[in-house]
Every structure is written in C-alpha cells, then in structure tokens.
Amino acid sequence: MKSYLSGTVAALALVATAGTASADCTNEVLQAFTRQSNTDMVRKEMNLIGEQGPFTMTIEYVKPDRMRQFVRPLVEPEKTTETVLVGSEAWSRPAGGAWSKVDPTTTEQIVNFFKSTLAEIPKSVGQFECMGAETVDGQKVRSYRGIDEKPQKTPEQIEAEKRGEKGAEAPKNEAVRVIYLDIDTGLPARIIFAREGMLDKPIFKEVYTYPTDIKIEKPAG
Numbered sequence: 001m002k003s004y005l006s007g008t009v010a011a012l013a014l015v016a017t018a019g020t021a022s023a024d025c026t027n028e029v030l031q032a033f034t035r036q037s038n039t040d041m042v043r044k045e046m047n048l049i050g051e052q053g054p055f056t057m058t059i060e061y062v063k064p065d066r067m068r069q070f071v072r073p074l075v076e077p078e079k080t081t082e083t084v085l086v087g088s089e090a091w092s093r094p095a096g097g098a099w100s101k102v103d104p105t106t107t108e109q110i111v112n113f114f115k116s117t118l119a120e121i122p123k124s125v126g127q128f129e130c131m132g133a134e135t136v137d138g139q140k141v142r143s144y145r146g147i148d149e150k151p152q153k154t155p156e157q158i159e160a161e162k163r164g165e166k167g168a169e170a171p172k173n174e175a176v177r178v179i180y181l182d183i184d185t186g187l188p189a190r191i192i193f194a195r196e197g198m199l200d201k202p203i204f205k206e207v208y209t210y211p212t213d214i215k216i217e218k219p220a221g
Contacts, residue, residue: 066216099219141180
C-alpha cells in the first residue's frame with residue numbers, strides 16, 4: 001500500500017511540475033481543477049509503473065471524507081487490493097479476503113493524499129499553452145500542454161542512475177505533459193505524460209469520470 005501510494009504521488013508530481021507559459025491557458029486549467037474540487041463525486045483511473053511492475057489504480061472520492069481505492073497488478077491481477085477511507089479511519093483487504101484496519105501512520109498518509117488530490121482547491125497546477133479542441137476516445141476535449149523550465153527525467157534515466165550508470169549516455173528527454181478538459185463540462189477529463197510525438201502511447205495516464213451514484217461505507221463488522 002505504501003509503495004503504491006508513494007509511486008502515485010511521485011507520478012502526479014511529474015504531471016504538475018510548474019514552469020513558464022501562457023497565463024491565459026494556465027488559468028483555464030486551474031479553473032477546471034478548482035471546479036473539480038467542488039464536485040461531490042470523482043472517479044479516476046490510472047496506469048502506473050511501480051517497483052513491482054505495471055499496475056492500474058482506480059480511486060473513487062465522495063466528499064467530504066470518503067475514498068475507495070483498487071490497486072491491480074497487471075502481471076498478477078489476482079493480487080488486487082481494495083482500501084476504503086471513511087473519515088479518519090481506513091481498512092484494506094486482498095481480493096476475496098477479509099478486511100483489516102489500516103495502521104494510523106498509513107491512514108494519515110491516505111487522508112493527506114485525499115485532501116491534496118481532491119478536497120483542497122489547488123493553488124497551482126503548473127503552466128500551460130493551449131493546443132486546441134480534439135476528440136479523444138469519443139470525448140470532445142480541449143488539450144493543454146505543460147511548459148517546464150527544466151527538462152524532466154525519463155524512467156530510463158532514473159533507472160540508469162539507480163544502477164550507478166550516471167556516466168552512461170541516457171536517452172534524450174523529450175517528454176511532455178498534456179491535460180485534457182471536457183468541452184461540455186469544463187472538468188478535467190484526463191492527464192497524460194508522454195514522449196514528444198507519442199501522445200498515443202503515454203508513460204502515465206489518468207482518466208477522470210464523474211458518477212453520481214458512488215457509495216462508500218465502512219466495511220461490515
């Protein structure tokens with residue numbers, strides 16, 4: 001649980017790195033995430049790579065203080081875990097297993113994660129330039145490209161440094177981040193982090209939907 005949570009926060013940090021770009025487009029993105037913070041229910045689905053390989057994470061939020069998370073390793077989907085947060089208490093269970101109370105330290109991390117990703121109105125989302133309207137997976141969106149002051153390291157560069165290969169020539173980093181806003185609602189629809197010219201094959205992808213029937217309760221017993 002801790003490693004997946006840390007990996008998610010690190011990945012989101014890549015998507016929200018601040019930089020310099022057009023203030024007008026930046027404001028549009030900030031307004032969209034401010035609107036999202038005032039939405040009662042949000043579901044987001046992510047494709048990530050952690051220490052144990054690729055996995056998907058689905059998180060459902062019900063304001064003011066409820067969250068449900070599913071973590072599904074792609075190589076071992078039978079090891080999916082579910083975590084529920086209600087107020088200041090959290091529980092977790094493996095697929096088909098029994099619920100157990102989450103320790104206070106991890107629970108605090110989950111609460112802070114909930115607050116920082118949905119409950120609190122963002123002060124900054126980085127800076128963006130407009131890319132225009134398009135259709136992605138049948139959804140009409142407006143896309144915004146992030147502009148950063150410093151180039152971001154690719155996963156290959158990070159892994160090379162971990163292996164002590166700092167002297168080795170790493171691949172040129174041409175990664176970009178793009179945020180898509182739904183044209184009809186103005187709400188965030190998806191975030192991707194991808195190499196230049198490969199937006200259809202993102203390194204990181206987060207997709208938002210806004211159901212109105214999510215129910216999150218304390219586990220029975």
